[in-house]
Amino acid sequence: LLLAARQAGAALSVLFVDLDRFKYINDSLGHSGGDKMLREVAKRLVAHAGESALVARLSGDEFALVLPGADRTRTIATGQRLLVAMRQPLRIDHASIAPSASIGISLFPSDGDTLDYLLHCAEMAMYDAKAAGRNLFRLFSIEMNWAAQERLALESALRDALLNEELHLNFQPQVFLRDGRLYGLEVLVRWHHPHFGKVPPDRFVPLAEDAGLIGTLDRWVLERACAQLAAWRHEGIPVPTISVNISPGSFRDPALATDVAETLSRHGLPAHALVLEMTEGLLMEDDAGIAATVAAIHAQGVRLSMDDFGTGYSSLGYLRQLPVHQLKLDKSFVIDLESDAAARELASAVIRIGDSLKLAVVAEGVENDAQRQFLLSQGCHMGQGYLFSRPLDADAAAQWMKSQHPAERAAPQPNHSLR
């Protein structure tokens, strides 16, 4: 085909099609259901790719299409058609499913001139489509190749970092907004790489998720955080709680609950000294396994906090069922409090939701006193942010705690548990 295109000076395109969330569907419908779905998807691809198209199954839920004679415009039209065809609901046994796919596209001759390389480019573009939110297509661009190479380099550097102890922890005080008393510390991971420099967690945490390293990373942080808390308690520095961020990928591992319990007991810490922050995205998965893990963690007495609350799409009904004891008002609302009436409305609404569900609300990103006062006036009692302290390394955090209200250091344990 490629030879013919080359000789005729004609265009050709390659589409890399990957089903979205196929693993979940396979898990919930069983393999025979998954197979039915794959057969139906293959049928749709053949039916909508056009007469001369070549359709091949690469593996699992991945398909490749070659469209001889298709230039950019025609390929885009085909891509659009395929996405629409894909989304038609499908009955498997008694379930109705709306499949969707992410499609990456590469073009001959502009992107490459071997089929292997074109397929590679289309695959890169497919990953870009996934990252951009799934159920869409993307054309390959050369930047994707650079980005992919940089990503690979960073990924292997992260593997090394976990082995070579290049990571360390910062601690950011969470305080009572009224008087600045310490409520708890949030643990934030830091990575200083000899060559890449300081890599922000917003960059490498998602990378760790994709690379299957998140379980290792989150457990490393949990272990170090508990060790630090135990050391502080030993020195007589009363830290009420530490909050550790746990990614969705770690909650999907059923071993998390026992690992948490073991870590606490190894350091002689009570369960209520630990808060795990989870993100709203986790709720959207509505997965029985995750719910069981969350319940098992809660049953130990470890408390759970809903991070970045207000930014996702979590259903309030589901939130009520989860044993969450606190909400964190996302900093994007707090930062715009002075300038944006809508941010004020939303912040108040979130605070009221927290209130009515009897949850503690901790505001993030409090940078000035006007924000602090507004939050207090709306009934939000806890906050963290640069106004109180930046994230600090362990020594600086200890200094900060010693200098804060020495007389009131033995702050009472916050008591906001719902159940």
Ligand code: C2E
């Ligand atoms: P997050 O959990 O929402 O953490 C709060 C982020 O806000 C932190 O960014 C913190 O440094 C920043 N911040 C604190 N106060 C202020 C403020 O007053 N103004 C502004 N503009 N920002 C403030 P950081 O440390 O870069 O962390 C980013 C994200 O990375 C975290 O968001 C969290 O989702 C993730 N992350 C950090 N550490 C870990 C970790 O140990 N494990 C996992 N799984 N994720 C982590």
Ligand code: CA
């Ligand atoms: Ca957090």
Ligand code: CA
């Ligand atoms: Ca947050």
